[in-house]
Amino acid sequence: MNLVEQVRQQAFEQPEKTAYYFMGQGTSYGEFEQTVGRFAKALQDLGLEKGDHVGLLLGNTPHFLISLYATMRIGATAIPINPIYTADEISYIIQNGDVKVVVALDMLLPLVETGVKAFPQVQGYIICETTPNVGEKFAALSDEAKTKTKLFTHVLANTTTTVDPVAVKQEDTAVILYTSGTTGQPKGAMLTHGNLYSNARDVGEYLQMTGDDRIITTLPVFHVFALTVVVNAPLMKGATLLIAPRFSPAEIFELAETYKATVFAGVPTMFNFLYQFEEGDPKAFEHLRLAVSGGASLPVSLLHHFEEKFNVRVSEGYGLSEASPVTCFNPLDRERKAGSIGQSIVNVDNKVVDALGNEVPVGEVGELIVRGPNVMKGYYKQPEETAVAIRDGWLYTGDLAKKDEEGYFYIVDRKKDMIIVGGYNVYPREVEEVLFAHPNVIEAAVVGLPDRDFGEAVHAYVVLKDKSITPAQLQSYCAERIVKYKVPKVIEILEELPKNSTGKILRRSLKEISTIS
Template identity: 65%
Template structure:
């Protein structure tokens, strides 16, 4: 079984049920499945075959869904790429990923034009029509002259419904996800059909996603959190996607009032924006049965404030690209523990180990490692990195964690982000939790900076909603709640913190700015 076959089966059962709503339009499962089949057939007629690599340089749209499932149906390996990457960043992924075809938006063609001469291996550029007025002035002459440009619509229309898909093995690579590359060049995590399907089905079962659910899909589709939790898992169960092109609090509340969603998934920053949005009415979220948080640790103060305001439970989970991504979630049928990432989902095993790979007792901090059908095949063309990350079948996550007596896991921090102050370990998250508890703080990030006497010092960067709060007042507040060696050496107020496209606060980027500045 794989995602494509399961979508086909779901479409036969729910042919007339809405698969998604997007910008006032909708498509049934029958219509979506037909488009997927025709796109797969159209790609085959362009000369693409099983095992070839295709890139999706797209934002949230039906084009992404059809492109993803159509490519998988043909047996291609899909490489999703963040559309706001620079030409150099996109070129690196395309070259390293041996991409033969690119699906992109008409508005992004000028970006593609800048790099296509340096990408001789790319044989086809499939351009999606956005309907945006700005696209009317886009110059397509270079790609058209090279004979490499096709419209998405024409590729679909050239396909046929009696297309026969190739046989796919569960260990065939379906997706290569390039990590964000905070250190060095991005690495391509190879995810197989088994990886993707097992995680989508297990997540859907764990979160009790069903055909009655309406899921707000505003996380970026090119990101693995969205791919599995709010795209693949719902589609496997016949749920309806409410596709939002770009996150904004106003848009989310408008969608909620119009379509009465039952599930919302986001990163902590999104929950913060929704909580802070002055025009957001609690009754707008009355239909929600579940909110899901991932991508980064959710501050406990924010979790409690959000749940109290909107009367909805947030289930925090954990995952990483190399695990397709989900390994843990707070259970729905047992007590949820604020601050915890929950327990292992079905078919996945997590444990916390010391430097020798030995499991440590509850309460002790170690590295979180993972085993299961969701663990990647390896990094593309990087055997040494693969061997360093997967040992004896266990994926070493690089995250520091602990467990409690009930088997719940808690992420302490990234191994690389830990601050060593005079021989004492300080975890940025515990300092951030204290800052988030202060009523005047909207966001906080903590990093370690070089210190000539102690090795490293704690440096805090915060966004405040009360301009009158001072550094001295915050420092005094920290003194009440933190041990002396954990106290910040400096506190700086910023208008905003650096984030990636999912809204995750980037400590590494902040640290680079500080050290370079």
């Protein structure tokens, strides 16, 4: 069994059931199956075969769902790409990923002209219409670009037949997800049909998803967190997706109230914005049975504030692209521990080890490593990087963690983000938790910067409610709660913190800000 077959089965069993709502319009599982089948045929008509690569430059629209499942249906490999990446970032992935066909939002139509010359291996571009005047932009293309470009609606209108799913093996690559490239050029994590299916199946079971669930899909669907938790797992269970084109607190509250949403998944920044949104009515979330946080560590104070305000349980989990992504979640049928990423999900093993790969005692900090059917088969065209990441069947995550006596794991920080002050280890998250507990701090991030006397020094960046609060006051607040060497040497007050498309705070950008200033 794989994702394509499982979701297709839902269409056969309950064709009238709504698969997703988008901009007020519902689409049934039966309609989704038909559209996927036709688009799959259109991709074959473009010359795509099993094993070929399709770039998906798409956001949170039905085009992404259709394109993803159509690509997997013909045995091709989907490569989701953030559509707001720079031209250089997009170019690198298309070139490195050996992309043959690109499916893109219409806002990227002007880039097709450049792409036709830069990427001779790309056989065609399919443009998805989401804004007015697409026809005019299309007409402005050169004749050479026009011959390689088609509009999504035209492709579907001119394709009347469907294709059955191509037979694939569990080890065949279904998706290549390029990592954010925080340590250099992005690496393409190859996720197999077996990887994606097993993680979606196990996450769906772990979170007790059913066909009655209505899941808010506002996380960027090209990101692995969304791909499994708010797309694949719900569709496998016959649930209904509530697709939000972008994250907006006002729109999320309206969506939740209109469709009686039962599950919300987001990154900590989203939880913070929802909590801070003054017009947010807790009644809008009265049908939520579960809120899921991932992508970064959720401050404990924010978790408690959110739960108290909206009367909904928040369960934090953990994952990474290379693991499809989920490895841990706080259980729904047992104690939820604030600050913990929970326990290993079914079929997945997590372990905390030292530099030699030996498991460390309970309570000690080490690197988190993971093993299971969800772990990637490797990085695309990078065997050396693969050998570093996967050793003896275990995926080395690069995250520092510890485990308690009951098997709950706690992320301490990224291995590369740890700050060493005069020989003492300082974990940014610990300092951030203290800052977040201050009643006037909205957001906080901590990084280590070079220091002449101590090697590194703790630098903090905060966004405040009350602009009259001074850095000195915040330092005094921290000094009362943590040892002196952990107290930020410098605290800068910003209007907002730099974030990526998933809402994760970009520590690297903060370091660059400090270097420039």
